[in-house]
Amino acid sequence: MFNIKVNENISLKLLEKKDTNELFALVNESRNYLREWLPWVDNMKQETDYEPMIEMWLKQFASNDGFQAGILYKGKMVGMVGFHGIDWSNSKTSIGYWLSEGYQGNGIMTETVRALVNIAFTEYKLNRIEIRCGVKNRKSKGVPERLGFKQEGIIRDAEYLYDHFHDCILYSILSREWV
Numbered sequence: 001m002f003n004i005k006v007n008e009n010i011s012l013k014l015l016e017k018k019d020t021n022e023l024f025a026l027v028n029e030s031r032n033y034l035r036e037w038l039p040w041v042d043n044m045k046q047e048t049d050y051e052p053m054i055e056m057w058l059k060q061f062a063s064n065d066g067f068q069a070g071i072l073y074k075g076k077m078v079g080m081v082g083f084h085g086i087d088w089s090n091s092k093t094s095i096g097y098w099l100s101e102g103y104q105g106n107g108i109m110t111e112t113v114r115a116l117v118n119i120a121f122t123e124y125k126l127n128r129i130e131i132r133c134g135v136k137n138r139k140s141k142g143v144p145e146r147l148g149f150k151q152e153g154i155i156r157d158a159e160y161l162y163d164h165f166h167d168c169i170l171y172s173i174l175s176r177e178w179v
């Protein structure tokens with residue numbers, strides 16, 4: 001069973017079909033808040049919408065292409081984190097994340113992303129990790145900034161959010177910079 005301990009309170013688990021209800025409930029209760037920065041929220045309208053996603057994420061893990069994991073805080077699912085695939089030719093990946101609204105402000109995501117960076121550099125032995133954050137997404141930018149990622153530049157109109165494009169900051173860290 002895939003279970004990564006981040007610290008005493010936080011662990012990560014691969015999502016399975018039986019997690020569908022919990023995942024749906026989590027997104028549903030934070031829908032308006034998540035919608036501000038995540039483009040997929042309106043596509044996930046009912047529990048069954050998660051089944052093909054979870055299947056796809058399990059295949060991703062089985063194909064050695066990274067993974068998507070549920071974040072458990074004191075045993076309760078509070079969000080997700082994952083690698084957007086792995087570019088083995090160029091030895092790099094990128095990380096995405098979201099947290100339920102009520103669990104912000106405790107350092108949960110910073111510690112979780114720290115664990116993913118460790119996995120990427122020590123287990124996958126990659127060279128480079130990217131994180132993209134909306135230019136105005138202060139809380140999201142805080143995660144790579146606290147972990148020492150470098151800001152490389154701004155990707156203009158990087159993502160379409162329901163009715164508008166928005167610019168993203170590209171952050172990165174290299175294995176030789178991670179101590």
Ligand SMILES: CC(C)(COP(=O)(O)OP(=O)(O)OC[C@H]1O[C@@H](n2cnc3c(N)ncnc32)[C@H](O)[C@@H]1OP(=O)(O)O)[C@@H](O)C(=O)NCCC(=O)NCCS
Pocket residue numbers: 033034037038097098099100103104105106107108109110111132133134137139140141142143
């Ligand atoms: C982005 C997101 C995960 C950030 O959540 P967050 O709670 O701010 O991040 P962390 O869990 O790392 O917590 C950091 C906050 O906790 C505080 N904190 C408390 N204890 C801490 C600790 N031990 N370590 C680090 N930070 C701690 C920090 O000061 C910071 O608060 P601040 O922003 O007021 O300074 C969350 O806002 C979210 O999911 N937003 C919607 C989706 C989204 O934007 N996803 C990212 C798309 S790129």
